[in-house]
Amino acid sequence: MRYTRLEDWLSWQEGLNPKTIDLGLKRTMQVWRRLASAGLVSGAVISIAGTNGKGSTVALFEAILKQAGCRTGSYTSPHLLRYNERIRLDGEPVPDQVIVDAFQAIDDARGDIPLTYFEFGTLAALHIFAREKPDVVLLEVGLGGRLDAVNIIDADLAIITSIDIDHQEWLGSDRETIGREKAGIFRQGKPAVFSGRDMPASVADHAAKLQVPLYLNGRDYHYEKIGESWCWRGSDRVVSGLPFPNLRGGHQLDNASGVIMALELLTGNIPVNKAAIEAGLKAINLAGRQQIMEKQGVQWVLDVAHNPHAVAALKNRLQDTPVPGRTLAVLGMLKDKDVVAVLDLMRNQIDKWHFATIDDSRGLSAESLAAMAGKMPSVLMMENHANVKQAVDAAAAEAKSGDRVVVFGSFFTVGEALPMLVV
Template sequence: MGFSTLQEWLTFQQGINPKEIDLSLERVQSIYSKLQINIPEKNVFLIGGTNGKGTTTSILEQLFHKNGYKTGAFTSPHLNRYNERVRISLSHSSDQDWISAFKIIEGVRDDIPLTYFEFSTLAAFQILSDFGCDAWFIEVGLGGRLDATNIIDPSVSILTNIAMDHEEWLGDSIEEIAQEKVGIAKKNKPLIFGDVVAMSSIEEGCNTRKAELRRKGHEFNAFVDQNQFSFKGANENIKDIFIPKSWGDGESDNLATSLAAMEANAEFFPSKDFLQQVIDDFEMPGRFELHEMNRSWILDVAHNPSAAQNLRQRINRSDLSSDYSMIFSMMKDKQLEPYLHAFKDLVKTWIVCEMETDRSFTVEQIEKKMNNMGFDNVLCATSPLDAIKTLEKNVSISNNVIVSGSFELVGPIREFLLKSQRKI
């Protein structure tokens, strides 16, 4: 293909397979076998789970980077730029990195109808290989068993937690979802499980695949006293790490799961001072990301009930004042009502926003649901930027504002705030 820009390549990929999601390993495996991708023999982490995948990926990535490794991370979706999906030594990949990888994949694709995500996954692996990264951190896209990322054989597989999400694809119960997600377990390799639910499904999945299961509450555990975090593993212990006051239980669990993965990987384990430095510097775009512009803004991509509860916990633990408004939208395959319940007694003014995708709820659908649930003071906006205008026109600057519900909502508002603050 003669495409010269990244956007041309992405537009092309969206038309190859009419299905946005088409869970199968056959297509991606057949092309992967034709590529010259060199994966390290160790230090390869495959990170799955319902929530916390991105945070866990970033914690591990930063631990290895600080210890001198050439790190490569693949995450999805992106907030503002496609280039965010691959990081080399913590820096975003370039357009040319992707274009070069896409050309290689297209050269061996023949007529195999790769999905957009499958194309992205193969290209990411090619980029990490081309850069010679010696520590890989790969975030699962959807589920696990049939996700494109599952074609690799990692040193350690991780399941952060199991909660209700993507039921259309993964099943209608925690147990069914767990059975799909545990599909990333590998023979004779450790699987770290950072949750306590659906344990029988996780244990059965690991036994079937002959994987070594390490469970929170059994082979490792974490303890939080005020703002001090301690980890106890099978052989490694670390005590009294100061964590941010606004961390929720989810963030502490992600840290514990990351440390359990480090212990299982057996390459190195951080000292207390080393870990403290990483935590002190740790930031995660779109995860309780704070901005100040006329008021305090909290940007968080939480988009399912479990993530909403963790976000609410973080807000409760923060030092922000108690008056909140919220800019909100959500994809229509998500559980709208339980998500809204998490904030019903907190948010005084809601601004429901249209998004530029037919996969989202319409403003009318969300407004109707909120009216039926007894919400008051619901305003509507035609776009994320219109939501900002609606907020400034109708809501006192004494109100903090939460922006949450979808990557597709948080991304544009984040870009507006960064440009306004001249940070991009």
């Protein structure tokens, strides 16, 4: 065995391919075909793409299907605290040794093919699911769709959660082009759900070419808030009196209603009743999505929002839930994000900024964030910090009872802050 510890495998993988992101299916497909498990992913396969909402959608599937007695295998990225979060069985991260064994099988099969870090993880997840044979496999696209490594698997159903501007260097600079890339997960004649709003025409065009039955939020299915509950309506079924998902943000009803539509389409293989939906909506738990914690009278809001679409949802949440004191921010972001748009959205919501340098080759320095913020009106109070820990410590020392601290901008930012706040 090349390595016995998971951390050693991950460190080695980071240098195997000189490109951190190297889109394309050829390498992953070649290795997948060599593995003994190739083609043995059993059960229904659901692929999930979208600019935002993918992780929440996977978690909703997991929670509802668990209540229905179905075993799930989920692959998501990135992770917050531990790599194992990326590969889950029945919602629980798999142990280190299971991933190490999968990595060794992939290494034995790949020959001299220089897989990326993400491709190694994708193949490990598929190898594990092939062995464990869950009833439903949930594959979250990492970037785009058409050329993402998970797209080597033909899904029985595809979901696109939302489409907005992000990863322009790889996906394009407009929603129509990005939509076309994400619709690349569609398969000939297999159903697809668009659970977001304002679907680009390119998605419908690609669906038509492949004769994909496409189900749209607000056209083919609907939901309605009724007091302290909500109602889902499809063409043949109404599910009323549902509890709101145990996830903050009005957009979570878009995600939840899309999941119910998908389960309706797969009902022949996955019997899910109202009781399972209700219990799943109540039980879902997902860290870092408008997550709220209270410490010594200070409200902490942690959100992995890192593009304008997601940050706009966070802004709406802050506006809808004011606090008596000030709102401070801890912000750390990656270089390829639309930092100016994010700052512009949030500048009137934040009284004091604590900018953090992210310790990663793709991370922006606090000084770069401050330079961009300094050019904007109303961004007056700010401090720069060498890392997220120092920024969180500074915000915690400054915040008083009744204040709020918002930690956002990246999975790296929230992932480093979260352990400091749960102690």
